[in-house]
Amino acid sequence: MVERQNGLESLYSIIPAGGIGSRLWPLSRADAPKFLHDLTGSGQTLLRDTWERLAPLSGADRIMVVTGRAHRAAVEAQLPELEDRNVVLESEPKDSSAAIGLAAAILLRRDPDVVIGSFHADHVIRDTRGLRRAVQEAVAVAQAGFIATIGISPTEPAIGFGYIHCSEPLAIPGAPSALGVDSFVEKPDLATAKSYLEGGNHLWNAGMFISRADVLLAQMAESEPALVEGLTALAEAWDTPRRGAVVDKIWPTLTKIAIDYSVAEPAAAQGRLVVVPGHFDWDDVGDFASIAKLHTGGRKSDLAILGEGARVLADSSSGVVISQSGRLISLIGVTDIVVVDTPDALLVTTSANAQRVKSVVDALKLSGRTDVL
Amino acid sequence: MVERQNGLESLYSIIPAGGIGSRLWPLSRADAPKFLHDLTGSGQTLLRDTWERLAPLSGADRIMVVTGRAHRAAVEAQLPELEDRNVVLESEPKDSSAAIGLAAAILLRRDPDVVIGSFHADHVIRDTRGLRRAVQEAVAVAQAGFIATIGISPTEPAIGFGYIHCSEPLAIPGAPSALGVDSFVEKPDLATAKSYLEGGNHLWNAGMFISRADVLLAQMAESEPALVEGLTALAEAWDTPRRGAVVDKIWPTLTKIAIDYSVAEPAAAQGRLVVVPGHFDWDDVGDFASIAKLHTGGRKSDLAILGEGARVLADSSSGVVISQSGRLISLIGVTDIVVVDTPDALLVTTSANAQRVKSVVDALKLSGRTDVL
Numbered sequence: 001m002v003e004r005q006n007g008l009e010s011l012y013s014i015i016p017a018g019g020i021g022s023r024l025w026p027l028s029r030a031d032a033p034k035f036l037h038d039l040t041g042s043g044q045t046l047l048r049d050t051w052e053r054l055a056p057l058s059g060a061d062r063i064m065v066v067t068g069r070a071h072r073a074a075v076e077a078q079l080p081e082l083e084d085r086n087v088v089l090e091s092e093p094k095d096s097s098a099a100i101g102l103a104a105a106i107l108l109r110r111d112p113d114v115v116i117g118s119f120h121a122d123h124v125i126r127d128t129r130g131l132r133r134a135v136q137e138a139v140a141v142a143q144a145g146f147i148a149t150i151g152i153s154p155t156e157p158a159i160g161f162g163y164i165h166c167s168e169p170l171a172i173p174g175a176p177s178a179l180g181v182d183s184f185v186e187k188p189d190l191a192t193a194k195s196y197l198e199g200g201n202h203l204w205n206a207g208m209f210i211s212r213a214d215v216l217l218a219q220m221a222e223s224e225p226a227l228v229e230g231l232t233a234l235a236e237a238w239d240t241p242r243r244g245a246v247v248d249k250i251w252p253t254l255t256k257i258a259i260d261y262s263v264a265e266p267a268a269a270q271g272r273l274v275v276v277p278g279h280f281d282w283d284d285v286g287d288f289a290s291i292a293k294l295h296t297g298g299r300k301s302d303l304a305i306l307g308e309g310a311r312v313l314a315d316s317s318s319g320v321v322i323s324q325s326g327r328l329i330s331l332i333g334v335t336d337i338v339v340v341d342t343p344d345a346l347l348v349t350t351s352a353n354a355q356r357v358k359s360v361v362d363a364l365k366l367s368g369r370t371d372v373l
Numbered sequence: 374m375v376e377r378q379n380g381l382e383s384l385y386s387i388i389p390a391g392g393i394g395s396r397l398w399p400l401s402r403a404d405a406p407k408f409l410h411d412l413t414g415s416g417q418t419l420l421r422d423t424w425e426r427l428a429p430l431s432g433a434d435r436i437m438v439v440t441g442r443a444h445r446a447a448v449e450a451q452l453p454e455l456e457d458r459n460v461v462l463e464s465e466p467k468d469s470s471a472a473i474g475l476a477a478a479i480l481l482r483r484d485p486d487v488v489i490g491s492f493h494a495d496h497v498i499r500d501t502r503g504l505r506r507a508v509q510e511a512v513a514v515a516q517a518g519f520i521a522t523i524g525i526s527p528t529e530p531a532i533g534f535g536y537i538h539c540s541e542p543l544a545i546p547g548a549p550s551a552l553g554v555d556s557f558v559e560k561p562d563l564a565t566a567k568s569y570l571e572g573g574n575h576l577w578n579a580g581m582f583i584s585r586a587d588v589l590l591a592q593m594a595e596s597e598p599a600l601v602e603g604l605t606a607l608a609e610a611w612d613t614p615r616r617g618a619v620v621d622k623i624w625p626t627l628t629k630i631a632i633d634y635s636v637a638e639p640a641a642a643q644g645r646l647v648v649v650p651g652h653f654d655w656d657d658v659g660d661f662a663s664i665a666k667l668h669t670g671g672r673k674s675d676l677a678i679l680g681e682g683a684r685v686l687a688d689s690s691s692g693v694v695i696s697q698s699g700r701l702i703s704l705i706g707v708t709d710i711v712v713v714d715t716p717d718a719l720l721v722t723t724s725a726n727a728q729r730v731k732s733v734v735d736a737l738k739l740s741g742r743t744d745v746l
Contacts, residue, residue: 331722333726
């Protein structure tokens with residue numbers, strides 16, 4: 001590997017743009033997934049925001065997007081710079097190991113020394129300089145043969161995120177802040193989250209992975225050999241006329257498993273995962289409470305209003321209103337409220353209940369009312 | 374006056390169907406006033422319910438409806454039995470003294486001995502037998518030359534209603550329970566309402582007036598002589614070809630004043646008002662808290678759902694949902710909530726704030742957003 005000026009020349013970004021974001025129903029749904037919404041008030045979609053964060057890092061010609069066939073047109077409309085060779089379409093969702101693994105396998109065939117960085121399409125980061133610093137270290141970690149993740153320094157005892165339990169500092173050239181990973185920890189309760197914040201040994205798991213493509217696939221092959229065999233066969237055919245036939249044959253057979261389980265956790269257990277602490281703002285905007293917080297700065301008395309042409313008349317009310325119907329919305333004396341107004345479905349809940357939105361989606365699925373999902 | 378079998382032969386019912394019901398916005402509005410809604414779940418409008426309560430009392434051919442020109446078609450669709458001679462159309466709203474006074478003046482010209490009973494178009498009463506007993510006594514009171522009102526025996530310390538402070542029992546033939554009226558009392562605070570309930574000398578003011586037409590107009594003429602002069606001129610022309618010209622000339626000039634101020638309060642002060650206690654259920658369904666209570670029986674944990682074809686998915690929620698848009702409405706963890714979903718406007722509030730809905734309407738008027746009023 002030739003050393004280059006900013007250390008990012010080997011990086012190829014991968015954006016898996018797949019999840020619907022069920023906890024953001026009825027805003028997010030099958031035909032309008034979370035990454036196609038503007039949840040920050042930036043005036044553009046989260047996917048576009050993600051693109052604009054990554055283009056300065058890897059170059060716009062080195063960003064690969066993995067998405068469902070149904071979203072191709074919407075994705076390409078958002079990302080006119082996206083090159084055809086960087087579009088990977090899934091005929092059906094197969095979870096993150098298959099999505100990221102296929103991208104890695106394709107890129108590996110094109111460049112045996114490629115370092116891939118996988119970044120969610122629908123997270124929010126505003127401090128792009130902080131992100132760059134962390135990615136530069138993570139790429140150095142990857143060059144050293146480890147799988148790197150970026151863990152976010154907690155700013156509060158959040159109970160909505162998973163955590164990374166860090167171990168000792170490592171001496172990796174170009175990655176002075178890199179730490180070993182003891183383990184991944186599920187979403188904690190508040191007391192535990194407070195102890196994490198005080199202890200200083202836990203970072204938020206932001207689900208970003210940076211690794212040499214060959215290292216990532218080798219790690220995945222240890223736990224999911226059949227999956228990687230399939231991905232390798234797909235990659236071999238990808239840049240040939242056989243692509244369509246091979247995809248039709250192999251893609252449906254692939255194991256559905258999150259990359260956390262096929263790669264991150266086994267690598268951590270084997271001492272192959274390294275975390276770079278990220279000192280920048282980050283949010284997965286996983287539910288309406290996150291959105292409210294993002295827009296009100298956590299001020300309980302504020303009312304955040306999202307939606308083009310929103311017409312809201314509020315009296316003594318706080319929380320978040322997301323307006324997509326153009327209707328006049330009136331709130332009187334409701335606090336911490338969440339109102340999501342779409343043309344065919346209305347949600348009224350509170351920030352405290354935001355995590356339960358997914359259960360409504362599950363209930364709608366069970367009752368067959370998929371017209372609004 | 375000839376004595377008749379059931380004592381109701383002289384009665385002519387008047388239904389002033391005018392008020393919009395601003396505290397029920399966005400359900401009630403200029404082109405869909407409260408009386409044209411089904412708020413009880415009976416499957417028919419409040420106006421139709423009112424008609425069906427009164428027809429057995431005065432006869433369907435002896436019910437006069439006073440309404441705005443804009444509502445003529447809707448009213449006639451609700452009341453196919455309504456005879457042309459019993460329709461009084463207002464070119465513009467002039468409050469209850471003009472509406473009821475004109476009906477009384479027209480009926481007086483047709484029958485000098487007529488007893489009129491004025492009943493709101495948009496109140497809820499289910500116990501029609503209880504109503505009949507009270508109306509029979511009230512007609513007897515009217516025959517004796519008094520102005521009668523029916524006061525409802527309170528069943529709880531309501532703070533949303535005005536009260537009638539009763540004085541001593543009167544000895545009026547055919548009206549054994551009739552009482553004198555000391556005064557009308559505005560909506561009290563809770564402590565006062567409790568003392569009223571315990572004291573037993575206060576009844577809810579249901580705004581029903583029963584009187585000989587000549588007595589009513591004479592009383593009104595004492596405080597509003599010009600108004601009654603105008604009403605008399607209108608009545609003289611009413612059943613003639615001159616009606617249109619006279620209406621155009623006189624109606625716009627009439628004083629706007631509630632009948633409470635032009636008739637009831639002065640009559641009470643002069644000892645001419647008599648109250649018959651009504652032992653039946655009654656509600657003015659004046660706001661969404663009333664509607665919620667009407668449907669949940671006051672059980673705080675219940676969720677009432679109104680609206681044809683309402684699709685509501687509720688989890689740990691209580692209050693009232695009124696659905697007019699056909700959209701799926703999802704509630705999660707919201708209690709005592711009021712959600713009113715119409716095609717162009719959405720209201721989210723709580724029962725505790727139901728009285729403040731009118732302020733939204735006022736704000737919309739001020740800001741010129743009359744498209745949703």
